[in-house]
Amino acid sequence: MDLSDIFESASRSKIFADRSLLRPDYVPLELPHREKMITSLGRILSPALVGDRPSNVFVYGLTGTGKTAVTRYVTSALADHASKMKTPVPVSVKYINTRENDTSYRVLAEMASGIGIRVPFTGLSVAEVRARLVGALRSITTIYVVVLDEIDAMISRIGDPFLYQITRMNEEIQPSQMSIIGITNDIRLADNLDPRVKSSLNDEQVFFPQYQANELQDILAERAKLAFLPGALEPDVIPFCAAIGAREHGDARRSLDLLRRAGEIAEIRGANRVQRQDVEEARAALENDTIIDSIKSLTLDSRVLLLVLANAKLRGKDKLTSGELYASYENIITNGLKDNALTERRLADLVKSLEMSNLITANLVSEGRGGRTKHISLQIDPSRVIQSLADDPRLGDLAGSVGRDVLAHHEDCGARRWIL
DNA sequence: CGTCCACAGGAATGACGGGCGG
DNA sequence: CCGCCCGTCATTCCTGTGGACG
Known part of the structure; x- marks a missing residue:
């Protein structure tokens, strides 16, 4: 078998129709069993469409409960809607993962980039970055919705004074306005915050409960419909992935990872159907991967x-x-x-x-x-x-x-x- | 009930490479 | 190119502490 055969067979998968739908960062169009959270977050943000500043929001829930997906979905829908219907005040949205951007400098730089200001990724003082951001917001008029994901990671690294500083920026950026959506998987985060931060950031809350096994099945089935070729999954594969995810605090991401990896394993095996056994192997492989990765980076x-x-x-x-x-x-x-x-x-x-x-x-x-x-x-x-x-x-x-x-x-x- | 072990972990400080603005 | 500030890694110095032992 020469290379072109290998590439040829890889491009004509017997398992996947579109593997990218199973990637962790994919934001699906349908979010089963999250209708309530979508509507409540939507309701909280809707004042933006008539030119009012939405309340700050805390989004709570364990990993893999759909916090990030729902928030991204709702905020991008908000931005789309606003630009389509030409609202009185334009709406800008910026998603920032504060685990990846875990210094005050980088968070401010990301905030600046969300309204089109490029800031060097190092070299300036934090105060300078902040000043540029404020200046830029002042020179335009917008409602700026900033999503700070994994905000607990940020707080443990740089502390809540920074958060306080951000919430206070509203007074300086007129005529623009800013709303913060903080996403956290630490349920008790607010308790440990500076009361001033708590009162300003915690006006509204959206809580994401764990998925139940049957809900995970719906999610997986929904995603599998387009990601896999028809008939590529043995009937017990999805329930099994769902059961594992359910056991680990109802984690949808985990279930999806398992499903994708099981598909890849079946594909390498040359099979045209994914079996329960492939999921078992996927579980071991995923565990091994994270260990190897973390050791490699030491x-x-x-x-x-x-x-x-x-x-x-x-x-x-x-x-x-x-x-x-x-x-x-x-x-x-x-x-x-x-x-x-x-x-x-x-x-x-x-x-x-x-x-x-x-x-x-x-x-x-x-x-x-x-x-x-x-x-x-x-x-x-x-x-x-x-x-x-x-x-x-x-x-x-x-x-x-x-x-x-x-x-x-x-x-x-x-x-x-x-x-x- | 105080002592004292074997550390924990905070604060201050410094070295260093990266990357700016001027 | 210089001076400055950044984040990161590392050191030094230090105070704090749960509980078995005497």
């Missing part, structure tokens, strides 16, 4: 931490204290990897970020006279860690020897010891 120091934890776990010690971890880490680093090990303080931050990416857990414990420390343990299969680190030229040998040593360890119990 620095040498964090990788060594994982390696130490993997080694300990393979030897039956699944918990290390911060002190033990640091000692082993320092040992490896100074034995030829780098000149200087990081300090304990810095390592504490690395541990924290590893914990954030769910690779490890770190529980604060106090053992009286034994002191106060963290019990740190690997959350993933240690062989995965070793496998992922084996192609790091700096760690390959080390990772390999951990693996070999454990093999040897199993063969003749404890005859050899591999010292970290």
Whole structure:
């Protein structure tokens, strides 16, 4: 088979009609079981069409409950409608993901770009960016609806004073007006906010409950109708994907990912139907992907931490204290990897970020006279860690020897010891 | 009931590369 | 090209702390 055959067969899929409909960022035209949220958000924003500033809104709901899709859908419908019917005041809409744009500078820069102002992505002072944004809004007249997605991520990084600053901008940007839609999956976010921010941002709320399994089925079926070729899905595939998503807090994104990945697996298999078995494999593959991806993005120091934890776990010690971890880490680093090990303080931050990416857990414990420390343990299969680190030229040998040593360890119990 | 362990984690500071405006 | 400011990484110095031990 030559290349053109491969490309040819790939372009004539036996499974997918349009794979892009299953991508996570696709905003569908139909959002089943979200009619209520669509109408309430629409009602909240509708004053924009008659030239009034809509209230600020908080949109609550766990991941994969359709917050982002509904908000994007409603805001873009609002903008379309406004431009079509030539409203007295034009309406502009900007969607900003504050996890990707997680500094005040970048958020302000994105806000500026939403009304056509280009700001260099670094180099100016925050105050300067803000001034340009305000100036631009003042020079035109618009109702500017700004969506701040994953706003909890932003607040934990830059804090709510920034949010307060944004809400206060309204006083300076006349004749323009601005509304903020904050999207969060932290249900209790408002409780921890500065009361002033809370009162101005929390005028209106839209809550997104978890999807039930049967609702997820509807969503998947709706999407599958166009994404897959007729008859490409075994009848139990969609219910199975829905069941998995339902079990994980009613997460539609998760279900859709599974469905797409299962389709890809079936396609690679050369089959023309997706089976339940493909979904099983898709689940394992997706899990593996996120682990590999997060390990790949780590620095040498964090990788060594994982390696130490993997080694300990393979030897039956699944918990290390911060002190033990640091000692082993320092040992490896100074034995030829780098000149200087990081300090304990810095390592504490690395541990924290590893914990954030769910690779490890770190529980604060106090053992009286034994002191106060963290019990740190690997959350993933240690062989995965070793496998992922084996192609790091700096760690390959080390990772390999951990693996070999454990093999040897199993063969003749404890005859050899591999010292970290 | 105070001590004291083994850290946690905040604050201040600095080095550094990127990228502006002038 | 300079001076400035940015975000990021890292260090130094520091105060805080849950609970077993004495």
